[in-house]
Amino acid sequence: xxxxxxxxxxxxxxxxxxxxxxDWEILVRMESxxxxxxxxxxxxxxxxxxxxxxxxxxxxxxxxxxxxxxxIGIWGKDRPGKPVIFSGHMDTVHRSGSFGDNPFLVKDGNVxxxxxxxxxxxxxxAIYVIKALQEIGFHERPVKIIFSGDEEYNHVTxxxxxxxxxxxxxxxxxxxxxxxxxxxxxxxxxKTSNTVHMKVTGVGGHAGNNFxxxxxxxxxxxxKILDMLKLTDLEKGTYMNTxxxxxxxxxxxxxxxxxxVFNIRLxxxxxxxxxxxxxxxxxxxxxxxxxxxxxxxxxxxxxAYQKTEGITHLLxxxxxxxxxxxxxxxxxxxxxxxxDAGNIIAAGTPxxxxxxxxxxxxxxxNEFAVIDSLYERTKIFAAVVCSLSKFE
Numbered sequence: 001x002x003x004x005x006x007x008x009x010x011x012x013x014x015x016x017x018x019x020x021x022x023d024w025e026i027l028v029r030m031e032s033x034x035x036x037x038x039x040x041x042x043x044x045x046x047x048x049x050x051x052x053x054x055x056x057x058x059x060x061x062x063x064x065x066x067x068x069x070x071x072i073g074i075w076g077k078d079r080p081g082k083p084v085i086f087s088g089h090m091d092t093v094h095r096s097g098s099f100g101d102n103p104f105l106v107k108d109g110n111v112x113x114x115x116x117x118x119x120x121x122x123x124x125x126a127i128y129v130i131k132a133l134q135e136i137g138f139h140e141r142p143v144k145i146i147f148s149g150d151e152e153y154n155h156v157t158x159x160x161x162x163x164x165x166x167x168x169x170x171x172x173x174x175x176x177x178x179x180x181x182x183x184x185x186x187x188x189x190x191k192t193s194n195t196v197h198m199k200v201t202g203v204g205g206h207a208g209n210n211f212x213x214x215x216x217x218x219x220x221x222x223x224k225i226l227d228m229l230k231l232t233d234l235e236k237g238t239y240m241n242t243x244x245x246x247x248x249x250x251x252x253x254x255x256x257x258x259x260x261v262f263n264i265r266l267x268x269x270x271x272x273x274x275x276x277x278x279x280x281x282x283x284x285x286x287x288x289x290x291x292x293x294x295x296x297x298x299x300x301x302x303x304a305y306q307k308t309e310g311i312t313h314l315l316x317x318x319x320x321x322x323x324x325x326x327x328x329x330x331x332x333x334x335x336x337x338x339x340d341a342g343n344i345i346a347a348g349t350p351x352x353x354x355x356x357x358x359x360x361x362x363x364x365x366n367e368f369a370v371i372d373s374l375y376e377r378t379k380i381f382a383a384v385v386c387s388l389s390k391f392e
Contacts, residue, residue, distance in 0.1 A: 005136045006325055009382045012135045013128065013375055020128055020374055023050075025104045027120045028113045034091035034152040040068035043090045044149055047071060047123060051145060054130050058145075061167075063158040068149030070163045074142055075130065081141035081392075084385055085174035085349070086126040087164070087340060088119050088356070089151030093363050110359070110368045117369040122177025122356025123147065125378045132382040141388065144171065151340055154193070155301035164343035172388060173314050174351040175381060176341045180358040180373060185331030187354035188315060190305035191237065192338050194272055195298040196262040196279055198224060200247075202291045204256030214254035215290040218247045221258040223287035228262055231278055237267035238275065239336065265336050268304050302338035303346055310350030317391045318352065321384050327376065355381065 013020075027047075032040045048058045051073045058073035071090065074083065094114035105112040111121075130143060146167050148160050155161040168174060181187065202217035204210075231240045240262060247258030266272045276297055283295045312332075319329035341353035357377065359369035 031096040063160045071147040073145045082172035083142035083144040087146040088177040089148040117359035118179040118362035161301035165347040168344040168347040175355040176353040177356040185333040188332040189334035191265040192304040199294040217258040220291040239265040303342035305342040
């Protein structure tokens, strides 16, 4: 029976390749930097309409003033069994216009563009998984979607994380349609992050006339940077990166102000707390007397996604389905970036991440995705959903 279904699923996807590419292009051309809220809302409206056309009951959950909200939908809510979730986000890190006049460039089997990999290709996969399931008359269990409009902001001042945890609770499993890895591995572990904003205020003056009485803010910041770099601990999986430095007004002036942003990647919540204490100690110590330090620690609401037995079991199951249907098994890797997979696993639902199209260089002007992976992964995850009775 499943073999019969798979033949129909493969045929449907192969017959609709052009439509899949067209929808992918439409979605990518709707550029949606997380701070360009109206643009994200347009994407949300388009995605919502697509799922509603397939019979989903959808709503947009408010996550706070000035943000686009989280799209939640369910298909077959009265069916027996726990729901399966397809999740991810609709926002990107690319400002509108950053890819020029052609934000969807097809070249040598790849597509280049803002969010083509992270993660609009994953949304298209989710849409066409449902279309393929409907083609074979699937009705075994509910299917749920959760797509955030502020994930790239890390839900820092929103309720986006709480919405994810609430909506993911009680599901059988979830597939987070984030950027797929080029090597075909799914992500089974991710870090969380803290961002430290530091402002050093010194005493300005002329570099020659006031050298002895000036208090150089950049020099004090340099000492702080060296202290912060010592927080890197490879054994603990803690990486400290100096991300942004702003300071100085002229070559002959002692800088009165210097601002620095640090990004710290962490493998667990406990390590995050330890690092926060260390940051407080560092910021409380001045190397140049007379300088003043102001700082703020911004904790991501994308918690660490730590591998569990449930995640291992889900990966083994997906790999069994993939190989049964003639596809290569997925590897499982740990990565340094954060995602809402951390919120899903915090809700007690096993989840695999990076289930979207394969590619590379997300968050950069070179972002690209492999076209064939759009079709391949749609077939695989449609087969997985059809086989979930074996996972329970």
